[in-house]
Amino acid sequence: MGLSLCMNFTKQTSRPSFLKSKKATLLLLVLGILTLAVSLYNLLQEGDGKYAKGILVIGHAGSGFFSPINPYNPLPANSMASIVQAMEEDGADGVEVDVHVSQDGVPILYHDTSLETMSEGTGMIEQLPAAEVVGLKYKGGILYDLFHDERLVTLEAVLQRFQTYPELPYLHIDVRNHDATRNTFYAQSVLQLLRQYKYPQEKIAFIYPNADILHAIREQEPQAILFLDAGDDFEVTVQEALNQKLDGVTANGKKVNKEQVQRARQQGLQIMLFGGKSGSSIRKMLEMEPNGIQVNNMKRMRALVGE
Numbered sequence: 001m002g003l004s005l006c007m008n009f010t011k012q013t014s015r016p017s018f019l020k021s022k023k024a025t026l027l028l029l030v031l032g033i034l035t036l037a038v039s040l041y042n043l044l045q046e047g048d049g050k051y052a053k054g055i056l057v058i059g060h061a062g063s064g065f066f067s068p069i070n071p072y073n074p075l076p077a078n079s080m081a082s083i084v085q086a087m088e089e090d091g092a093d094g095v096e097v098d099v100h101v102s103q104d105g106v107p108i109l110y111h112d113t114s115l116e117t118m119s120e121g122t123g124m125i126e127q128l129p130a131a132e133v134v135g136l137k138y139k140g141g142i143l144y145d146l147f148h149d150e151r152l153v154t155l156e157a158v159l160q161r162f163q164t165y166p167e168l169p170y171l172h173i174d175v176r177n178h179d180a181t182r183n184t185f186y187a188q189s190v191l192q193l194l195r196q197y198k199y200p201q202e203k204i205a206f207i208y209p210n211a212d213i214l215h216a217i218r219e220q221e222p223q224a225i226l227f228l229d230a231g232d233d234f235e236v237t238v239q240e241a242l243n244q245k246l247d248g249v250t251a252n253g254k255k256v257n258k259e260q261v262q263r264a265r266q267q268g269l270q271i272m273l274f275g276g277k278s279g280s281s282i283r284k285m286l287e288m289e290p291n292g293i294q295v296n297n298m299k300r301m302r303a304l305v306g307e
């Protein structure tokens with residue numbers, strides 16, 4: 001008798017599958033309505049190409065990061081589909097990608113420090129052989145994972161894709177190395193691959209918040225273009241870049257102003273801003289007149305700067 005009661009109780013509290021399906025359908029419907037509304041709004045915004053056409057349009061980690069709205073973006077940062085969308089559909093001049101080097105020397109694209117945060121894997125790429133990392137499925141939650149089947153790829157796979165283009169795009173490499181004893185190994189691994197594909201140095205930039213690994217890269221390639229990544233204090237980073245004889249500074253577009261950007265450029269530094277998803281935030285960065293912007297909304301920026 002007791003067993004029967006227990007079984008009946010379980011049946012009464014389980015959620016019918018049709019309710020779960022209904023919830024998912026409702027979620028997708030709401031998302032669709034929001035996406036349509038934002039798309040119509042963006043169509044009504046001006047896009048007269050009035051800003052300086054010399055500003056590079058760089059896809060931030062490809063076509064940006066997971067975003068639920070304005071625009072909706074289900075593609076994982078640094079995924080092949082994200083890079084292809086930025087380059088082949090949205091008109092980017094190039095892309096910024098985050099590059100780790102595996103335990104056995106293979107450059108792999110991935111944004112975060114640990115695999116747990118954005119993929120089905122565990123651990124740090126630099127502590128794992130490439131065979132255990134390449135092909136891991138990205139994860140971002142049901143809102144995004146229903147619309148992609150992306151997996152971690154190597155830098156070489158991206159370079160092979162770029163070889164099919166009429167002109168090689170700009171390639172900004174955000175260095176992902178967490179062990180200073182591997183600085184030279186990291187530099188050698190990435191540069192060897194770039195040389196293998198004859199990638200022109202004037203199209204490549206390396207970015208990191210600490211100058212040590214940037215100098216390790218320059219030791220291996222004297223012509224390398226090196227950017228110091230700014231934290232909260234742009235002015236301190238600018239001075240450090242000048243002291244270290246680096247080529248430029250990258251900075252969050254929300255944390256600088258036009259006067260700072262122009263002053264740094266007058267001192268001979270290249271300034272690359274990053275961020276920007278809404279039209280207003282992108283306009284604000286364009287008005288600062290940096291050398292380029294690693295942007296999260298490629299179509300909006302392309303409309304503002306023109307062809």
